[in-house]
Amino acid sequence: xxxxxxxxxxxxxxxxxxxxxxxxxxxxxxxxxxxxxxxxxxxxxxxxxxxxxxxxxxxxxxxxxxxxxxxxxxxxxxxxxxxxxxxxxxxxxxxxxxxxxxxxxxxxxxxxxxxxxxxxxxxxxxxxxxxxxxxxxxxxxxxxxxxxxxxxxxxxxxxxxxxxxxxxxxxxxxxxxxxxxxxxx
Amino acid sequence: xxxxxxxxxxxxxxxxxxxxxxxxxxxxxxxxxxxxxxxxxxxxxxxxxxxxxxxxxxxxxxxxxxxxxxxxxxxxxxxxxxxxxxxxxxxxxxxxxxxxxxxxxxxxxxxxxxxxxxxxxxxxxxxxxxxxxxxxxxxxxxxxxxxxxxxxxxxxxxxxxxxxxxxxxxxxxxxxxxxxxxxxx
Amino acid sequence: xxxxxxxxxxxxxxxxxxxxxxxxxxxxxxxxxxxxxxxxxxxxxxxxxxxxxxxxxxxxxxxxxxxxxxxxxxxxxxxxxxxxxxxxxxxxxxxxxxxxxxxxxxxxxxxxxxxxxxxxxxxxxxxxxxxxxxxxxxxxxxxxxxxxxxxxxxxxxxxxxxxxxxxxxxxxxxxxxxxxxxxxx
Amino acid sequence: xxxxxxxxxxxxxxxxxxxxxxxxxxxxxxxxxxxxxxxxxxxxxxxxxxxxxxxxxxxxxxxxxxxxxxxxxxxxxxxxxxxxxxxxxxxxxxxxxxxxxxxxxxxxxxxxxxxxxxxxxxxxxxxxxxxxxxxxxxxxxxxxxxxxxxxxxxxxxxxxxxxxxxxxxxxxxxxxxxxxxxxxx
DNA sequence: GATGAATGAGTCTTCATTCAT
DNA sequence: GATGAATGAAGACTCATTCAT
Numbered sequence: 001x002x003x004x005x006x007x008x009x010x011x012x013x014x015x016x017x018x019x020x021x022x023x024x025x026x027x028x029x030x031x032x033x034x035x036x037x038x039x040x041x042x043x044x045x046x047x048x049x050x051x052x053x054x055x056x057x058x059x060x061x062x063x064x065x066x067x068x069x070x071x072x073x074x075x076x077x078x079x080x081x082x083x084x085x086x087x088x089x090x091x092x093x094x095x096x097x098x099x100x101x102x103x104x105x106x107x108x109x110x111x112x113x114x115x116x117x118x119x120x121x122x123x124x125x126x127x128x129x130x131x132x133x134x135x136x137x138x139x140x141x142x143x144x145x146x147x148x149x150x151x152x153x154x155x156x157x158x159x160x161x162x163x164x165x166x167x168x169x170x171x172x173x174x175x176x177x178x179x180x181x182x183x184x185x
Numbered sequence: 186x187x188x189x190x191x192x193x194x195x196x197x198x199x200x201x202x203x204x205x206x207x208x209x210x211x212x213x214x215x216x217x218x219x220x221x222x223x224x225x226x227x228x229x230x231x232x233x234x235x236x237x238x239x240x241x242x243x244x245x246x247x248x249x250x251x252x253x254x255x256x257x258x259x260x261x262x263x264x265x266x267x268x269x270x271x272x273x274x275x276x277x278x279x280x281x282x283x284x285x286x287x288x289x290x291x292x293x294x295x296x297x298x299x300x301x302x303x304x305x306x307x308x309x310x311x312x313x314x315x316x317x318x319x320x321x322x323x324x325x326x327x328x329x330x331x332x333x334x335x336x337x338x339x340x341x342x343x344x345x346x347x348x349x350x351x352x353x354x355x356x357x358x359x360x361x362x363x364x365x366x367x368x369x370x
Numbered sequence: 371x372x373x374x375x376x377x378x379x380x381x382x383x384x385x386x387x388x389x390x391x392x393x394x395x396x397x398x399x400x401x402x403x404x405x406x407x408x409x410x411x412x413x414x415x416x417x418x419x420x421x422x423x424x425x426x427x428x429x430x431x432x433x434x435x436x437x438x439x440x441x442x443x444x445x446x447x448x449x450x451x452x453x454x455x456x457x458x459x460x461x462x463x464x465x466x467x468x469x470x471x472x473x474x475x476x477x478x479x480x481x482x483x484x485x486x487x488x489x490x491x492x493x494x495x496x497x498x499x500x501x502x503x504x505x506x507x508x509x510x511x512x513x514x515x516x517x518x519x520x521x522x523x524x525x526x527x528x529x530x531x532x533x534x535x536x537x538x539x540x541x542x543x544x545x546x547x548x549x550x551x552x553x554x555x
Numbered sequence: 556x557x558x559x560x561x562x563x564x565x566x567x568x569x570x571x572x573x574x575x576x577x578x579x580x581x582x583x584x585x586x587x588x589x590x591x592x593x594x595x596x597x598x599x600x601x602x603x604x605x606x607x608x609x610x611x612x613x614x615x616x617x618x619x620x621x622x623x624x625x626x627x628x629x630x631x632x633x634x635x636x637x638x639x640x641x642x643x644x645x646x647x648x649x650x651x652x653x654x655x656x657x658x659x660x661x662x663x664x665x666x667x668x669x670x671x672x673x674x675x676x677x678x679x680x681x682x683x684x685x686x687x688x689x690x691x692x693x694x695x696x697x698x699x700x701x702x703x704x705x706x707x708x709x710x711x712x713x714x715x716x717x718x719x720x721x722x723x724x725x726x727x728x729x730x731x732x733x734x735x736x737x738x739x740x
Numbered sequence: 741g742a743t744g745a746a747t748g749a750g751t752c753t754t755c756a757t758t759c760a761t
Numbered sequence: 762g763a764t765g766a767a768t769g770a771a772g773a774c775t776c777a778t779t780c781a782t
Contacts, residue, residue: 002745020293025773035747036774046773104292107285108205113346142359146339150363153338154331160292161299174327178335181366187763209755211765220764221757231756372742390663394776396744405743406778416777470662477659478575483716512729516709520733523708524701531668544697548705551736557766580752590768591753601752 003042005032007056010049015098022050022105051112054102058116061099062123064091077131077184082176085151092155093166100160121148136185143183150178188227190217195238200283207235207290236297239287243301246284247308249276262316262369267361270336277340278351285345306333321370328368335363373412375402377426380419385468392420392475421482424472428486431469432493434461447501447554452546455521462525463536470530491518506555517549558597560587562611565604570653577605577660606667609657613671616654617678619646632686632739637731640706647710648721655715676703691740698738705733 009032013023025046029036043049068087069080092099106113124144128135137143154175158166165171194217198208210231214221228234253272254265277284291298309329313320322328339360343351350356379402383393395416399406413419438457439450462469476483494514498505507513524545528536535541564587568578580601584591598604623642624635647654661668679699683690692698709730713721720726 018293024771026771037748037776038746040774041745100292104289107289107292107345110345117346137359137362139355139359142356145342145356146335146359146363149338149342150335153334157330157334160295161302170324171327171330174322174324174331177322178331178363178367182363185366210757211755214765222759222764223762225757226762395778396776399744407743407780408741410778411741474659474662477655477662477715478573480715487716507729507732509725509729512726515712515726516705516729516733519708519712520701520705523704527700527704530662530665531672540694541697541700544692544694544701547692548701548733548737552733579750581750592755592769593767595753596766 002032002034002038005034006039006042006049007053008032010053011095011098014053014101015095017097017101020101020104022046022101025049050102050105054106054112054116057098057102058120061091062120064094066123074130077134078180080127081179081183082172085172085175085179088151088155089158089166089172092159096159096163096166103156117148121145124148135183137183146182147179151175187217187219187223190219191224191227191234192238192241193217195234196242196280196283199238199286200280202282202286205286205289207231207286210234235287235290239291239297239301242283242287243305246276247305249279251308259315262319263365265312266364266368267357270357270360270364273336273340274343274351274357277344281344281348281351288341302333306330309333320368322368331367332364336360372402372404372408375404376409376412376419377423378402380423381427381465381468384423384471385465387467387471390471390474392416392471395419420472420475424476424482424486427468427472428490431461432490434464436493444500447504448550450497451549451553452542455542455545455549458521458525459528459536459542462529466529466533466536473526487518491515494518505553507553513553516552520548521545557587557589557593560589561594561597561604562608563587565608566650566653569608569656570650572652572656575656575659577601577656580604605657605660609661609667609671612653612657613675616646617675619649621678629685632689633735635682636734636738637727640727640730640734643706643710644713644721644727647714651714651718651721658711672703676700679703690738692738701737702734706730 006028010023010028013028013031017023023031025039026036028049029039032039039049043052065084065087068090069083106116121141121144124147125140128140128143132140135143154171155166158168158171191213195208195213198213198216202208208216210224211221213234214224217224224234228237250269250272253275254268291301306326306329309332310325313325313328317325320328339356340351343353343356376398380393380398383398383401387393393401395409396406398419399409402409409419413422435454435457438460439453476486491511491514494517495510498510498514502510505513524541525536528538528541561583565578565583568583568586572578578586580594581591583604584594587594594604598607620639620642623645624638661671676696676699679702680695683695683698687695690698709726710721713723713726
């Protein structure tokens with residue numbers, strides 16, 4: 001219970017604050033309505049909170065994307081791609097500041113980065129394999145890498161540089177073009 | 186003089202350290218062979234050092250890329266694209282840890298991010314305009330956004346996830362495909 | 371039951387640890403297979419555990435020494451003295467780290483120190499009285515003080531400075547000389 | 556300057572307090588009339604303060620003893636021994652609580668213990684060598700060990716168990732007897 | 741009696757910044 | 762301009778103790 005309260009408090013603090021850093025343990029505890037001691041009953045260290053947060057967040061994001069675009073898994077890639085882009089944009093729009101903060105923090109922790117990125121990439125590889133016959137590139141793993149990186153990059157660009165324009169359709173069309181031309185010839 | 190010594194000391198410290206954070210002002214000063222007081226004579230605050238560093242770094246990166254791929258500005262895009270990718274990879278390989286640290290720091294400062302990204306993007310827009318006749322996408326600004334974001338994303342992915350493989354040629358070929366198919370039809 | 375489990379757990383923890391301090395109550399409880407709450411049902415405070423420990427330990431030490439050298443009580447002092455030294459050394463070798471920790475802690479609690487030292491001294495005084503005719507010093511209480519202090523000091527010196535040499539015979543001979551010459555003329 | 560202020564403040568705090576422990580860094584700083592930060596400019600850690608204190612204290616004690624009994628170095632051992640005992644007692648009477656606290660703390664740090672005890676022991680060995688012809692025991696190093704340990708033990712006993720009686724002459728006579736009979740046959 | 745989650749004051753330590761020299 | 766000692770708020774973390782269940 002307190003475990004979740006701590007995580008939720010951190011999420012809120014992160015979503016509210018302007019600068020990137022993880023809040024102090026005391027601040028998190030106060031916001032969670034518990035004492036610092038309690039916080040340390042559930043997490044070994046400040047870093048452990050971050051890790052838990054990143055894991056939960058990445059699963060939530062995956063779930064969101066899947067629930068948006070997942071059902072289309074069997075449709076033609078040409079239809080799935082724009083849906084996927086929309087789903088990714090929507091998932092990123094839920095808590096953009098939190099997302100930014102977590103991305104920022106994960107950047108300097110390769111192990112955590114991998115832990116979070118590998119399953120997501122595996123999902124994409126699976127989808128590519130499903131449609132192997134119409135997918136142009138042969139190295140599916142390399143393709144998945146490029147794919148996920150590019151989509152995230154585009155969305156992050158929008159998010160970090162000009163959040164207001166995240167809903168725009170122009171960059172989506174362009175990104176869709178990029179992917180379709182790369183994947184489908 | 187001291188101004189540059191401080192910047193250089195910070196660069197070195199950042200490139201050496203494993204964890205991401207900017208070193209303490211005292212540490213920077215000691216490494217620069219200067220007193221903290223002097224440091225504050227040249228920089229208003231710890232943040233100011235960071236900003237100066239980011240600016241210088243981004244210019245250096247641009248210069249590196251231009252000196253690598255620039256001469257080809259007038260060649261056919263089909264030849265320039267791979268050269269550009271190589272140039273970007275080379276520029277990122279010079280001081281990868283420093284680059285990571287600065288990217289990390291810049292992430293939560295939209296103003297600084299824009300200040301650094303706009304000129305780079307302008308360069309790309311300029312190049313696209315030069316070859317407007319053979320460039321497929323019409324919205325050059327959106328194309329430049331996608332272009333720079335994707336290339337950086339691919340390189341950062343390589344850099345942050347598996348630095349050893351930055352020199353590989355497989356991901357470059359794939360990235361080249363992505364760009365050529367998008368830009369040149 | 372739990373009472374003894376707590377004491378035994380503390381003893382073990384103390385004997386295992388390298389640094390001197392009494393372990394935390396939570397640690398003791400966990401090791402004892404008991405909850406902190408239970409611990410407080412048997413001991414008023416962390417200090418109370420320490421006091422109980424010191425008392426038990428001092429009785430154990432006395433018992434050990436008596437069982438070693440006691441039977442010789444009626445023999446000639448010249449024979450009892452080396453036996454006593456050996457018995458003291460043996461008693462100290464059982465749990466040297468625990469002993470050190472308790473000595474350390476007792477040092478700043480004069481009342482506890484007296485409580486532990488007085489009975490031991492009384493034993494020695496009794497023995498001296500038994501052999502009053504061959505014992506040179508007249509002030510038996512002062513002699514007992516010097517005696518116990520000196521033997522303990524020698525053993526502690528060995529124990530704290532160079533535990534490996536506790537089994538050596540050279541310092542024992544020397545200590546025996548010291549005592550014999552003082553007590554027996 | 557602040558360096559000494561910190562040490563002096565700690566000394567005073569230690570001499571005043573009843574329980575043994577080294578005071579907190581904040582307390583020391585406040586008492587020294589400086590900020591915690593300043594404290595850390597002169598000492599690497601709380602432990603470093605302790606070490607500095609122990610070193611200074613042991614030198615002060617040595618100096619005190621030497622200034623008391625030193626001039627007699629060339630006199631006959633039979634005269635030097637009581638003077639040495641008096642000098643040791645006097646040195647211990649200067650700041651008994653401080654001494655107790657430092658002894659307590661040093662107990663669990665064999666390296667520091669050795670650092671402090673070795674020079675003192677060397678002094679005694681030197682003196683024994685000077686009078687080798689009249690000194691009975693042949694192993695001077697073992698004799699010095701026993702000597703210093705016994706004298707300290709007797710004084711500490713007096714100090715920790717019944718400080719008021721430190722000035723008494725009865726235990727001194729007895730201790731003197733012990734040493735004379737051991738050393739001089 | 742037993743539990744163990746919760747407390748929160750207190751610990752050591754760091755660090756950006758100032759200012760008298 | 763340069764120095765670097767001094768500051769002190771703030772940070773992460775510990776731990777003896779309580780109390781509702």
